[in-house]
Every structure is written in structure tokens, then in C-alpha cells.
Amino acid sequence: MILVQNLIRRFGSLTAVDGIDFEIGAGEVVGFLGPNGAGKSTTLRILAGFLPATRGRVVVAGHDVLTESMEVRRRIGYLPEAVPLYRDHRVEEMLLFQGRLHGLSRREARRRAGEVLERVGMGERSRSIIGRLSKGQRQRIGLAVALLPDPEVLLLDEPTSGLDPLQRIEVRKLLGELAADRTVLLSSHILPEVEAVAPRVIVLHRGRIVADGTNQELVEALGGRSHVRFEAVVGDPLEAQRLLLQLPGVRSVREEGTAGIHRGFRIDADGDVREDVGALAAQRGWAIRELSWQRPTLEQLFLRLALDLDPLEGEPGGEPVPVETPASPQESVQLELPVAGESVAPQAPGPAPTLNPFQPPPPPAT
Amino acid sequence: MKGFTIILRRELAGLYFSPVSWFLLAATLLYNGFFFLTMLQASGGEVNLALSAMHQGPLWFLLSFLAPLLTMRMISEEGRSGMLEFLLTAPVTDAAVVLGKLVASTVFLVVAWTSVPLYALLCQFLGAPPDWGQVATQWLGVAFVATLFSGIGLVASAASATPLFAAFLAILANLLLLVLPLATGFVRGPWREGAEWVRDKIDVQAHFQGSFLTGAIDSAHLVFYAAWIGLVVFLAVRLLESKRWAR
Structure with missing residues (x-):
């Protein structure tokens, strides 16, 4: 048409x-x-x-x-x-x-x-x-x-x-x-x-098309993959992180701070692994405070554009190329978009070399 | 031409439903009445002389100002309000938009001037019949002049961002058109012949007086007016088209 x-x-x-x-x-x-x-x-x-x-x-x-x-x-x-x-x-x-x-x-x-x-x-x-x-x-x-x-x-x-x-x-x-x-x-x-x-x-x-697709395709294409947010009383956080990483389909686990006695984790996986995480928590006796599926929104993509962070950065050809989600957890931190529920206000650049205002604060030293 | 009559009807409705237009009509009626009475007294009651006098100074002065006041908003204001974008994306041609506005303004001006033939009719009832052939040709000539001045007004309106500036430009152009032929009379020496040639091409008053005013319809004068009207319509359409290229 x-x-x-x-x-x-x-x-x-x-x-x-x-x-x-x-x-x-x-x-x-x-x-x-x-x-x-x-x-x-x-x-x-x-x-x-x-x-x-x-x-x-x-x-x-x-x-x-x-x-x-x-x-x-x-x-x-x-x-x-x-x-x-x-x-x-x-x-x-x-x-x-x-x-x-x-x-x-x-x-x-x-x-x-x-x-x-x-x-x-x-x-x-x-x-x-x-x-x-x-x-x-x-x-x-x-x-x-x-x-x-x-x-x-x-x-x-x-x-x-x-x-x-x-x-x-x-x-x-x-x-x-x-x-x-x-x-x-x-x-x-x-x-x-x-x-x-x-x-x-x-x-x-x-004046250029930087993305074209359904809402979900767009946020995924620009690196905003869905993930599981898990918060619980886990005792040893390093052990918990290791166990979570061993679950099938899980690609990376990152600790996202503490709230009192609760430890927060961001679990990036190929699919929705909430059931596996819940089973593991039950098996280990972890008291769960949050187990949720976090879906990024188009809003973050738009803010990225509005704040003049060129989604085509590094793509001189100008074609709307999806931003690949790198395999390593460290690179993932640099590329990821914030998820629904997180603050999207620009923050001061952290120790990471990229100036991504959406980068979440670094996890506290353990 | 597709859309011409629809644009014309809308413009006429816009003119006749506007309080400003009715004020202008009333002012024109007073103006014409005052001058006709003055001319009639000055001519010793000779109706045809008074009518001829009306079609000299008073007609040209009135149209020089009234036409720009009517046309000033027609394109510039529509450009500001976004209506031009509406019209130029509707299935009508740019020429139909310009011609619809041009004819609407002309009709309004001719109707405003028609009070003069009505005074002639009044004289007929009072026992002083005018030469109706001459009145008719004068009225036809007024239609040509009104079309030309409306066209100049539309060119100014299309070239201006604001109605006030459009009116200023159009009044200036109209007055120049009337004054420049007089100025050529002051040219002396080798330039005189060239100046007279130019005067012959731009002297709209002389072409009116040489034909319509005397009750004669001469094709040369008709072609002269048609050429001028064609030129201003062409310019207005091109300027309207140029709005598409503006940011």
C-alpha cells in the first residue's frame, strides 16, 4: 500500500x-x-x-x-x-x-x-x-x-x-x-x-531508519533482552551465583546489589527460567522476595535516541543493524538497556569506559 | 478545472460572512456615493460625464487599496494556519486554488463597485438617462481591472509570510503600476522612445481610458489586460507551488 x-x-x-x-x-x-x-x-x-x-x-x-x-x-x-x-x-x-x-x-x-x-x-x-x-x-x-x-x-x-x-x-x-x-x-x-x-x-x-519491526523485535534488536530478576536471602552470594549459572539456558548471572539481608540477581537466559530458579530456591531453602520476568520497553530505545545516543554507532553503513548481545557478562553490562522498573534517569559514568547513561550502577564490592 | 468552483464558493462565503468585508462594502458605498455626488455637481448634472469621472481617479484609488485588503490573507494566512497544506494535499490543482481565490476577490470588488451603475439607474428614474452601453463597457472594464489588482494582491500574499506585509507589498505594486507610466513623461533624450514603449506596456489606466471608459471594446486592450492577468496568475501559481519547497 x-x-x-x-x-x-x-x-x-x-x-x-x-x-x-x-x-x-x-x-x-x-x-x-x-x-x-x-x-x-x-x-x-x-x-x-x-x-x-x-x-x-x-x-x-x-x-x-x-x-x-x-x-x-x-x-x-x-x-x-x-x-x-x-x-x-x-x-x-x-x-x-x-x-x-x-x-x-x-x-x-x-x-x-x-x-x-x-x-x-x-x-x-x-x-x-x-x-x-x-x-x-x-x-x-x-x-x-x-x-x-x-x-x-x-x-x-x-x-x-x-x-x-x-x-x-x-x-x-x-x-x-x-x-x-x-x-x-x-x-x-x-x-x-x-x-x-x-x-x-x-x-x-x-532522517534515517534505525529500527523497523514490532515493539518486541525492536527492543531485542537494540540489545534490550528480557531477563529474570531474582531477589532472595541466599547466604553465600557467590555460591548462589554459581548455582544459578549452572541452570539450563542461563548465559549470565550478575549480582545487582543488596536490600537488607536480600541479595538481588539479574539472570540472562535464552528463555524464561523462573520455574528453574524457583525450584532451585526451594531446594536450597532460599527465602524469595522477588522472582520476576523483566521485559524492556520501547521507551528505553526512544530515550536512547532522544539523548542522542546513536543506535547506529559503529555502523557506518547506516543500515538498521540489530545490536548484538555479547556473550561475556562484562560486555553485557556495557550494552544493556535498562528494564521496566529500573530508573532511566541518566547517571554519571561509572568505571566502565562507555558513556552509557542507562548503565546501572556497578554492583557493590563483595 | 477540478476544485475551482468549490474553492470559489468557499472564498466567497469567507468574504461575505466576514464582518470586515461588510465594513469594507459599507465604506465603499459611502466612498462611491460621495464621489458620484461630487462629480455630478461638478459636471452640472451631466450623468455620463460624472460616470466617466468616477472611472478615473476614484476607481483606481479605491481598487489600489481595497483589492490588497481582500487578498492579503488569502494565501499568507492560510500558509500560517496550515490550511494551505490541507488544500495542496486535496485533489485540486494549484491553479484551481489560485483562480478560485482570484475570482472570489474579483466578484467582491465588482459587486462593491456596482453601486455606481446603481446610481446611474437612479438618475434614469430621476429623468437623466445615462448611456447604458457605455455604463456596461465601463462595468466590464472594472471587472478586468479588479481581476488584475486581485491577481497582484494574490502574488503579494503568496510571497509574504504575514497578511499585513502582503497588503503593503500589493498596495505598493498597485501604486507603482499607476505612477510609473506618468514618470516616463519626464524622460528626455535618447531614452524617451524606450520609455514610451515601456509605458505602453504597463499603462493600465491608459488602456482602460482608451477603450472601456469610452464605451468601446477594443480587442487590443482586452488582450493587454488578459496578458497582465495571465502573468500575475502564473506568478501566483508558481509562488504557491514554491511553498511546497519551503521548510
């Missing part, structure tokens, strides 16, 4: 989009994620036919954006970040205008206007003056305008930008419903929004 090949967009000396490629199938819902200035809006504007590309090929709904711009425009619904609405118009006038621009008859446009207003939960506001609506309501009307021609492809640029948390939840829910019957590409720098709506995420950074 959307095909982008070697897309480049320059503004003078600035390269906003730097040779990106991706393909989105019919009915897919994809989130464009990246910090401000990553090139998300520029890419969406090119897809919508507003901006011409400096180089590259873009095909939307089977039509080339450059040579068949009108065909593309007939098939898309585009909602820019600054919701474009005539503020002195009534809601239904704005929708009728959009319908007429898309070649609908007055009667058909009026029928569609009623449908989309119901869909965005604004059915009772059709006679309201747009300028008098709240920002959240205007956002919904913007969505209704984009939906009115019943587009095959929906392009949404920061659809929840500037909304309060409640409004965000409402719009997110609406996006989830819309995603059921059309191809949707939405951009955002708000992670929960993308995670909640889009099964697939494309991460842009400095």
Missing part, C-alpha cells in the same frame, strides 16, 4: 530525510517514532504529496506520488500536526467542503459527514463553530475531515499532540478503531501512543 525507496529530502544544506526505504502492506498500522527533527513530518508530507522528494520513489495506493499526485491525493486522508480547519466555519461546513473537494455530491458529503462525526464521537457538534471548540475536539474534527473521503491510507502526524492525558486516551482509542479497516501510518514522539496503536514501529533518527 505504501512503498518508499531511497527517499531523500534536503532543505538547502540540511538533509531532513536521508535515504530511507520501507514498505507498508494493506491494512497495516505502522507508527513512525523518533525525536523532534527526526524527519517524521517531512516523510509524511512527502507521502501526502505536499512536499516533493529531492530523490527517491514513493508509491501510495499503487500510484507514484510525484507523477500521479492527484490519484494519490484522492486515496489518502492526511492530518498534519497543526490541524487544518477553518476556525470560522461550522463543523459540518468544513466537512462538506472536504467532501466536495474529493468529488462527493452534496448529499453524499452530508451523509459521510454524519457518519464520520459519529465515529469520532462529535455527532452532536455538527453545528458548532470550529473556533469555539476545545483543542481535543478540534483534533477529533481534524480526524473526521481526514476520514471523510473514506481513504485507503490514513496519514496522521502527531495526532495527539497538545492534548491532555484524557483526550489522548480518547484519541488513542479512536485510532485503534480506525486501524481496523485501513492502512494507517501515524507519527509520534509519544511512546505509549505508538505502542498502544501500532503493532509495527519504524524508528527514525536524523
Whole structure:
């Protein structure tokens, strides 16, 4: 449904989009994620036919954006970040205008206007003056305008930008419903929004795609593997560490500090080894305080980008290459991302040579 | 042209539902009424003379200012509000967007000026019938001039980031268009011939007075106006297109 090949967009000396490629199938819902200035809006504007590309090929709904711009425009619904609405118009006038621009008859446009207003939960506001609506309501009307021609492809640029948390939840829910019957590409720098709506995420950074996949694939590709967190009264921590390491599938065990008489361990394994750890604890008589499966989130990946830690560091070719998780425990400490539940605030660099703000504090000397 | 009539209707609605536009209409009515009465008294009650006088100074002064005030927001404000992004990603051509706005502004200006033929009608009822052929050609000429000045206003609006600057640019351009032909009269020596050639190409007033004002429709003057209007429309469309390249 959307095909982008070697897309480049320059503004003078600035390269906003730097040779990106991706393909989105019919009915897919994809989130464009990246910090401000990553090139998300520029890419969406090119897809919508507003901006011409400096180089590259873009095909939307089977039509080339450059040579068949009108065909593309007939098939898309585009909602820019600054919701474009005539503020002195009534809601239904704005929708009728959009319908007429898309070649609908007055009667058909009026029928569609009623449908989309119901869909965005604004059915009772059709006679309201747009300028008098709240920002959240205007956002919904913007969505209704984009939906009115019943587009095959929906392009949404920061659809929840500037909304309060409640409004965000409402719009997110609406996006989830819309995603059921059309191809949707939405951009955002708000992670929960993308995670909640889009099964697939494309991460842009400095105009390049640094990751493309499902949420879990992305965090794993960038080194954030899931692990088991184990905290218990173990007596001799070195002996406990040795025993844990002997469990099948366990690749590394690292002590993660103490809380009173409890010792914490991070167990990296090929799968979920909680049952084996629990059995070992029962066998050894260790009093367990915590035994949990820790799953990294996309948020950490995003923070890594936002803090300008280039995920492609060391990959001059620029291809979105997954970051390998090294085998040795020491290297693992340097590459790992924080896991859910851990603090993600940048910390002062420790004794390790890499400046990774997400590196957890070194374990206390034993 | 796809989308032209839809853009035109929206722009007309935008103009006629705006309180500012109604203020401008009322001000124009007063302006026309004042000058028509003054001209009528000065001509000793000669309606055709008064009408001709109206289409000299008062018409050009009014359009030089009124057209920029109407067009100043049409592109620059839409660029600021994001509506331009909406229009330029809708299935309508850039030319349809410009022409829709151009014709809407022209219609508003012509309707505002139509109070003058209405005064002529009033004179007819009062027993002083005007030359209706001449009134019709004058009205047609006003439509051409209004289109040209609206086009200049749209060029300024497309070239400016703010409506106020757009109005300033357009008023300046309109006044230059009116004053420059007069300035060529001061050129002496070997440059005089060249200056006269230039004056002939830019003197919109002379082409109006040589044709529409006298009640004659001359194709040369029609082509002159059509060429100027074509040029400003072309410029406005290109400037609108250039918005796609701006960051």
C-alpha cells in the first residue's frame, strides 16, 4: 500500500530525510517514532504529496506520488500536526467542503459527514463553530475531515499532540478503531501512543531508519533482552551465583546489589527460567522476595535516541543493524538497556569506559 | 478545472460572512456615493460625464487599496494556519486554488463597485438617462481591472509570510503600476522612445481610458489586460507551488 525507496529530502544544506526505504502492506498500522527533527513530518508530507522528494520513489495506493499526485491525493486522508480547519466555519461546513473537494455530491458529503462525526464521537457538534471548540475536539474534527473521503491510507502526524492525558486516551482509542479497516501510518514522539496503536514501529533518527519491526523485535534488536530478576536471602552470594549459572539456558548471572539481608540477581537466559530458579530456591531453602520476568520497553530505545545516543554507532553503513548481545557478562553490562522498573534517569559514568547513561550502577564490592 | 468552483464558493462565503468585508462594502458605498455626488455637481448634472469621472481617479484609488485588503490573507494566512497544506494535499490543482481565490476577490470588488451603475439607474428614474452601453463597457472594464489588482494582491500574499506585509507589498505594486507610466513623461533624450514603449506596456489606466471608459471594446486592450492577468496568475501559481519547497 505504501512503498518508499531511497527517499531523500534536503532543505538547502540540511538533509531532513536521508535515504530511507520501507514498505507498508494493506491494512497495516505502522507508527513512525523518533525525536523532534527526526524527519517524521517531512516523510509524511512527502507521502501526502505536499512536499516533493529531492530523490527517491514513493508509491501510495499503487500510484507514484510525484507523477500521479492527484490519484494519490484522492486515496489518502492526511492530518498534519497543526490541524487544518477553518476556525470560522461550522463543523459540518468544513466537512462538506472536504467532501466536495474529493468529488462527493452534496448529499453524499452530508451523509459521510454524519457518519464520520459519529465515529469520532462529535455527532452532536455538527453545528458548532470550529473556533469555539476545545483543542481535543478540534483534533477529533481534524480526524473526521481526514476520514471523510473514506481513504485507503490514513496519514496522521502527531495526532495527539497538545492534548491532555484524557483526550489522548480518547484519541488513542479512536485510532485503534480506525486501524481496523485501513492502512494507517501515524507519527509520534509519544511512546505509549505508538505502542498502544501500532503493532509495527519504524524508528527514525536524523532522517534515517534505525529500527523497523514490532515493539518486541525492536527492543531485542537494540540489545534490550528480557531477563529474570531474582531477589532472595541466599547466604553465600557467590555460591548462589554459581548455582544459578549452572541452570539450563542461563548465559549470565550478575549480582545487582543488596536490600537488607536480600541479595538481588539479574539472570540472562535464552528463555524464561523462573520455574528453574524457583525450584532451585526451594531446594536450597532460599527465602524469595522477588522472582520476576523483566521485559524492556520501547521507551528505553526512544530515550536512547532522544539523548542522542546513536543506535547506529559503529555502523557506518547506516543500515538498521540489530545490536548484538555479547556473550561475556562484562560486555553485557556495557550494552544493556535498562528494564521496566529500573530508573532511566541518566547517571554519571561509572568505571566502565562507555558513556552509557542507562548503565546501572556497578554492583557493590563483595 | 477540478476544485475551482468549490474553492470559489468557499472564498466567497469567507468574504461575505466576514464582518470586515461588510465594513469594507459599507465604506465603499459611502466612498462611491460621495464621489458620484461630487462629480455630478461638478459636471452640472451631466450623468455620463460624472460616470466617466468616477472611472478615473476614484476607481483606481479605491481598487489600489481595497483589492490588497481582500487578498492579503488569502494565501499568507492560510500558509500560517496550515490550511494551505490541507488544500495542496486535496485533489485540486494549484491553479484551481489560485483562480478560485482570484475570482472570489474579483466578484467582491465588482459587486462593491456596482453601486455606481446603481446610481446611474437612479438618475434614469430621476429623468437623466445615462448611456447604458457605455455604463456596461465601463462595468466590464472594472471587472478586468479588479481581476488584475486581485491577481497582484494574490502574488503579494503568496510571497509574504504575514497578511499585513502582503497588503503593503500589493498596495505598493498597485501604486507603482499607476505612477510609473506618468514618470516616463519626464524622460528626455535618447531614452524617451524606450520609455514610451515601456509605458505602453504597463499603462493600465491608459488602456482602460482608451477603450472601456469610452464605451468601446477594443480587442487590443482586452488582450493587454488578459496578458497582465495571465502573468500575475502564473506568478501566483508558481509562488504557491514554491511553498511546497519551503521548510
